[in-house]
Amino acid sequence: MTVNSTLSEASTLPATSGIEKAPTGIAGLDEITLGGLPRGRPTLVCGTAGCGKTLMAMEFLVRGATEFGEPGVFVSFEEGTEELAQNVRSLGFDLAELERQEKLVLDYVHVERSEIEETGEYDLEGLFIRLGYSIDSIGAKRVVLDTIEILFGGLTNEGILRAELRRLFRWLKDKGVTAVITGERGEGMLTRHGLEEYISDCVILLDHRVSEQQAIRRLRVVKYRGSVHGTNEYPFLIDENGIEVLPITSLGLDHEVSTERISSGIPALDEMLGGQGYFRGSSVLLSGKAGTGKTTLAAHFVDAACRRGERAVYFAFEESRAQMVRNMRSVGLDLQPWVDQGLLLFHASRPTAFGLERHLVTMYKIVRDFQPRVVVIDPITNFLNTGTSEEVKSMLMRLIDFFKVQHITPFFNSLTHGDQLDQTDVGVSSLMDTWLLLREVEVSGERNRTLNVIKSRGMSHSNQLREMRLTSGGVELVEAYLGPAGALTGAARLAQEAQEKNANLARRQEVERRQRELERKREALEARMTALRLEFESEAEETQRVIEEAQGHEDRLLQDQLEMARIRKVGDSTGIPRRGNGHPEGETS
Amino acid sequence: MIRDLRGDETEAEPNFWELRLYVAGQTPKSLTALTNLKKICEQNLAGRYKIEVIDLVQNPQLARSDQILAIPTLVRRLPEPLRRIIGDLSNSEKVLVGLDVRPQG
Numbered sequence: 001m002t003v004n005s006t007l008s009e010a011s012t013l014p015a016t017s018g019i020e021k022a023p024t025g026i027a028g029l030d031e032i033t034l035g036g037l038p039r040g041r042p043t044l045v046c047g048t049a050g051c052g053k054t055l056m057a058m059e060f061l062v063r064g065a066t067e068f069g070e071p072g073v074f075v076s077f078e079e080g081t082e083e084l085a086q087n088v089r090s091l092g093f094d095l096a097e098l099e100r101q102e103k104l105v106l107d108y109v110h111v112e113r114s115e116i117e118e119t120g121e122y123d124l125e126g127l128f129i130r131l132g133y134s135i136d137s138i139g140a141k142r143v144v145l146d147t148i149e150i151l152f153g154g155l156t157n158e159g160i161l162r163a164e165l166r167r168l169f170r171w172l173k174d175k176g177v178t179a180v181i182t183g184e185r186g187e188g189m190l191t192r193h194g195l196e197e198y199i200s201d202c203v204i205l206l207d208h209r210v211s212e213q214q215a216i217r218r219l220r221v222v223k224y225r226g227s228v229h230g231t232n233e234y235p236f237l238i239d240e241n242g243i244e245v246l247p248i249t250s251l252g253l254d255h256e257v258s259t260e261r262i263s264s265g266i267p268a269l270d271e272m273l274g275g276q277g278y279f280r281g282s283s284v285l286l287s288g289k290a291g292t293g294k295t296t297l298a299a300h301f302v303d304a305a306c307r308r309g310e311r312a313v314y315f316a317f318e319e320s321r322a323q324m325v326r327n328m329r330s331v332g333l334d335l336q337p338w339v340d341q342g343l344l345l346f347h348a349s350r351p352t353a354f355g356l357e358r359h360l361v362t363m364y365k366i367v368r369d370f371q372p373r374v375v376v377i378d379p380i381t382n383f384l385n386t387g388t389s390e391e392v393k394s395m396l397m398r399l400i401d402f403f404k405v406q407h408i409t410p411f412f413n414s415l416t417h418g419d420q421l422d423q424t425d426v427g428v429s430s431l432m433d434t435w436l437l438l439r440e441v442e443v444s445g446e447r448n449r450t451l452n453v454i455k456s457r458g459m460s461h462s463n464q465l466r467e468m469r470l471t472s473g474g475v476e477l478v479e480a481y482l483g484p485a486g487a488l489t490g491a492a493r494l495a496q497e498a499q500e501k502n503a504n505l506a507r508r509q510e511v512e513r514r515q516r517e518l519e520r521k522r523e524a525l526e527a528r529m530t531a532l533r534l535e536f537e538s539e540a541e542e543t544q545r546v547i548e549e550a551q552g553h554e555d556r557l558l559q560d561q562l563e564m565a566r567i568r569k570v571g572d573s574t575g576i577p578r579r580g581n582g583h584p585e586g587e588t589s
Numbered sequence: 590m591i592r593d594l595r596g597d598e599t600e601a602e603p604n605f606w607e608l609r610l611y612v613a614g615q616t617p618k619s620l621t622a623l624t625n626l627k628k629i630c631e632q633n634l635a636g637r638y639k640i641e642v643i644d645l646v647q648n649p650q651l652a653r654s655d656q657i658l659a660i661p662t663l664v665r666r667l668p669e670p671l672r673r674i675i676g677d678l679s680n681s682e683k684v685l686v687g688l689d690v691r692p693q694g
Contacts, residue, residue, distance in 0.1 A: 117687030
């Protein structure tokens with residue numbers, strides 16, 4: 001009941017969950033524990049030998065003393081103070097100096113069974129006094145007991161010991177110090193002697209196991225009373241800066257997104273991506289077989305970022321920096337100036353050189369230190385050599401989350417082995433916002449590359465297949481010829497284009513010929529029409545003449561008749577026949 | 590060998606026992622231990638021993654420098670090597686073995 005209410009309360013208010021916390025200063029651990037270890041209470045850090053318990057405890061103290069103004073007491077049951085100081089010197093911790101500044105007390109409790117004889121009742125008041133004196137002498141706020149279980153080997157009376165340990169942890173709480181108690185991992189138990197029975201506020205389990213010849217350190221918060229915490233296993237590293245835990249899976253999908261667009265470095269590709277390129281902070285996957293130009297595209301992307309004055313990191317798992325720079329010159333890209341100006345950082349390593357987690361941690365560190373805006377990982381598929389597909393996917397998810405929160409635009413190259421998309425690609429692609437596919441087309445004895453956008457979230461992208469040409473002037477994207485026989489590229493496209501050009505020319509010539517012919521015909525027609533008109537005109541003239549002649553003749557005839565009549569009236573008027581109804585006389589009777 | 594090199598002081602006396610009893614206040618266990626120790630010494634080391642009682646409540650810094658963990662702790666400083674016996678010294682047999690004292694017959 002109480003547990004439930006605490007949990008639900010904590011989950012709604014993760015940052016301000018009930019108890020007060022003491023930050024460890026250990027990178028990543030404070031994020032998992034949402035602020036640090038429970039203040040004023042003991043925390044159990046357990047794990048197998050060599051898992052980093054002592055270092056973690058020591059870093060907790062040193063960071064407390066140097067960064068949080070909380071002096072600390074380190075009680076060692078295993079190693080002498082000299083040995084201890086030497087061991088952590090490689091992490092940059094100067095224990096002697098801290099002791100001089102009264103920020104740290106180192107106390108080696110030497111327990112050797114052969115030197116101790118037990119007879120009768122005793123208690124561990126000596127240890128209490130010793131510890132109390134150390135705490136009071138520097139006003140310590142933090143205490144480490146490393147590894148108190150050694151006492152079980154030094155003292156035979158387990159009953160007394162257990163009672164005294166119980167009293168010790170209570171006493172530490174009363175003292176109000178934040179304590180870290182380390183314990184060796186036992187069979188079927190968190191610690192060999194069941195310390196977890198006494199320390200139940202917070203339990204952290206460290207693990208150092210070898211899988212596929214790669215040693216991986218992991219950390220898990222088994223229990224944290226009164227606080228929510230990350231429950232996964234988190235990889236951690238021990239390097240020259242101390243312990244680094246990678247908590248990046250704890251990030252959700254609630255990061256802010258950008259509407260800013262950034263160029264891919266290739267104008268024609270930007271054109272295919274809605275005209276403006278990728279979204280800032282979006283993840284880009286470029287899949288393709290060997291030799292399809294993935295690295296070249298990635299280099300253009302990096303070059304474009306550097307041109308904008310942004311920092312970029314190129315994680316190369318196949319080529320060295322020198323090789324990359326040289327090779328990119330052949331396509332007209334000179335990356336060396338960016339390297340010289342400190343804008344571009346190459347990190348070349350063999351994927352098999354370290355385990356997956358180590359790569360993740362390394363990338364995380366480089367990105368955090370260099371603060372790039374753009375990151376290229378070329379190629380991600382090589383990680384398959386170091387982990388299973390699921391592990392790689394989980395690692396990428398963590399990386400992408402990490403990048404997105406930082407508004408870094410990651411560009412992943414993926415090497416595929418056939419024209420069919422790899423299973424990895426399909427698995428990983430769901431994490432990607434933009435997915436580009438490079439394919440090679442082999443026609444008539446040559447190999448050409450095509451590029452298309454499979455998906456690009458949040459923008460209207462081209463559905464067209466483009467031919468990608470690598471020229472000495474950079475990458476060119478040419479519209480592939482789309483004919484009845486499908487997309488043609490390279491020489492086939494050129495041949496097809498030439499053929500088409502010829503056909504066009506022929507058609508144009510034919511048109512011109514026809515136009516000329518038509519012109520000729522019109523001219524001929526017009527000539528004929530002229531001739532006909534002339535003929536017609538002469539005919540009309542002739543006809544007119546004939547008509548006129550005929551009229552003249554008739555007139556003359558009439559004239560003659562009238563003349564005749566006039567002449568006849570003069571002689572015998574009845575003798576003139578009437579025009580029209582005249583009857584010859586005598587014929588009617 | 591070592592005893593021979595020590596010279597002529599009282600501490601160098603081959604059969605002299607210099608003992609320290611560490612306690613923390615006047616607790617019953619501490620008192621019992623002191624009583625038991627005195628008895629054992631009187632019976633077996635009469636005139637050849639010296640007991641120094643150190644109260645860590647008053648001298649807490651000595652707990653660290655003298656590697657004291659349990660209370661009470663009896664330390665045999667001489668003869669060398671240094672030996673430690675913890676507990677209320679109720680078993681005199683064990684104390685004698687721990688102090689490397691052969692009971693006198």
